[in-house]
Amino acid sequence: MTKAVFLKDLESQLKSLSNMERKKFISYYEEIIEDYIENGVTEETAVERVGYPQSIAQDILNQENGTDKKVSTATKGVIGVLMVLGFPLWGSLLLAGVLLVLSAYIVIWCLPVITGSLAFGTFATAIVSVCGGFILLMVNPVLAIMQFGIGILCVGIAILTTFATVYLAKKLIEVTKSFTLKLIGIFKR
Amino acid sequence: MDSQLKKGLLEFCVIAVLDKSDSYGYQIIKDVSECITISESTLYPILKRLESSQYLETYSREHNNRLRKYYRITDAGRNYRKEFLEDWKDVMKIYDFIKGENEND
The missing domain is CATH 1.10.1740 (Rna Polymerase Sigma Factor; Chain: A)
Known part of the structure; x- marks a missing residue:
């Protein structure tokens, strides 16, 4: 050397x-x-x-x-002392940054919320359709069979969207965690 | 030797070398090495500590077209050495006491 x-x-x-x-x-x-x-x-x-x-x-x-x-x-x-004096400047910038991060979190968390409500909605429809199908059976069998069909379809969609919700939520927890840790890391320096 | 003890002793070895004449990094290492091993990375913090305690001061002098940093002992540094020697008289008494118990060693 x-x-x-x-x-x-x-x-x-x-x-x-x-x-x-x-x-x-x-x-x-x-x-x-x-x-x-x-x-x-x-x-x-x-x-x-x-x-x-x-x-x-x-x-x-x-x-x-x-x-x-x-x-x-x-x-x-x-x-x-400098931090206190500079608060009007860095305070507003920090607030803007925090809100930006917060809105990013809200936007990405919309995805599992959408699939989650879809799962909930279709599951509710499925229960109503199946229960209603029994009542309808006495009045109009053809309509009742259709209603059962809709119920079964809704069960399927509910199961799929539940899986999607769980998967997305897991992924997003990871993403949120690592991103937050990175942010904390920046401030620690 | 206990590293903490060695560190403390090296400080006085450096002072002793500088008490004879002003010196520079390389020469100090050479002189101190006659008595106790010292590396470049050990000497640096010692010099720094001694300087910040004002036991020595520095000045630069040109040598072969480059600057060389010289270290000079201060009066405070000389007193520091004297105090050390006084204190160690007691240590030597203890040394003799410890040695006396095991004279056959």
């Missing part, structure tokens, strides 16, 4: 650090590698001696997380 590759790799691993901290760290390693080379070691060996960018970055990130909490509470205060 060349010095340039090493430093670039290290830099990309330390993205979570502040610009200044990262630069300090990079120049520290650059200097040491150059000193190694100056003392008669090849570039390759110099980089090898210093170690792997991944583990170096991991070490420094662990240490930074342990020591820099004081600074972060101070900046948190500043961010808090």
